[in-house]
Amino acid sequence: MTGGSGVRLVLVGPPGAGKGTQAQLLKERLGVEHVSSGDLFRHHLSNGTELGELARAYMDRGELVPDEITIGMVIDHVDQIADAAGFMLDGFPRNTTQAEALESALQQRGQRIDRVVHIQVADDELIRRLSNRYVCRSCQRPYSRDSVTGAPPARCVDCPDGGDIYQRDDDTEEAVANRLSVYQQETAPVLEFYRQRGLLADVPGERPIDAVHDSVLRVLGVADAGAVSRS
Numbered sequence: 001m002t003g004g005s006g007v008r009l010v011l012v013g014p015p016g017a018g019k020g021t022q023a024q025l026l027k028e029r030l031g032v033e034h035v036s037s038g039d040l041f042r043h044h045l046s047n048g049t050e051l052g053e054l055a056r057a058y059m060d061r062g063e064l065v066p067d068e069i070t071i072g073m074v075i076d077h078v079d080q081i082a083d084a085a086g087f088m089l090d091g092f093p094r095n096t097t098q099a100e101a102l103e104s105a106l107q108q109r110g111q112r113i114d115r116v117v118h119i120q121v122a123d124d125e126l127i128r129r130l131s132n133r134y135v136c137r138s139c140q141r142p143y144s145r146d147s148v149t150g151a152p153p154a155r156c157v158d159c160p161d162g163g164d165i166y167q168r169d170d171d172t173e174e175a176v177a178n179r180l181s182v183y184q185q186e187t188a189p190v191l192e193f194y195r196q197r198g199l200l201a202d203v204p205g206e207r208p209i210d211a212v213h214d215s216v217l218r219v220l221g222v223a224d225a226g227a228v229s230r231s
């Protein structure tokens with residue numbers, strides 16, 4: 001990390017790894033701006049910006065939004081962040097084309113990504129976490145499986161008629177396994193891209209939130225106040 005400027009991070013992790021929680025903790029701890037590609041998309045679409053309209057045209061045709069539009073949204077936003085603040089990218093880059101575009105855009109500004117934090121959780125654990133989600137058909141109250149019986153409750157406690165509790169199609173074990181496999185295929189080349197540059201830091205995510213947070217701070221070279229003394 002260079003003096004006077006904030007840290008520039010990429011945060012990577014599969015669905016269910018607790019990436020959102022870690023992003024929030026890092027934002028509070030380091031004061032970096034959290035740049036979520038999903039939020040950026042929603043912003044551009046709802047404000048009808050030029051990039052938003054371009055993206056919508058593809059989405060309306062059921063096509064994937066081309067990389068240059070996504071890259072444009074992220075670079076445009078990163079440009080507005082003060083040098084001293086630093087940022088944490090979430091959901092971007094999704095492929096090596098995006099990673100290369102980010103690298104060259106930052107290079108033109110005399111900047112670079114300092115670290116890529118990869119939160120690792122085994123597939124069977126992710127499937128266990130993600131497929132443990134049930135909702136009431138009437139009021140949408142969320143439920144999970146009982147730790148003793150291994151089954152979700154039969155009826156909703158909030159609904160007077162005892163609403164039916166079910167699992168959405170997206171949350172079944174099979175659907176979750178499929179989502180994870182798509183994620184792995186998409187992410188592996190991006191991880192390799194950053195591994196080759198010596199920027200990738202794998203952080204084991206199957207631990208309590210605070211322990212994962214401490215590990216993330218350690219790989220960023222940020223001394224954990226109280227636990228680590230400055231040398």
Ligand SMILES: [Zn+2]
Pocket residue numbers: 136137138139140141156157158159163
């Ligand atoms: Zn209900």
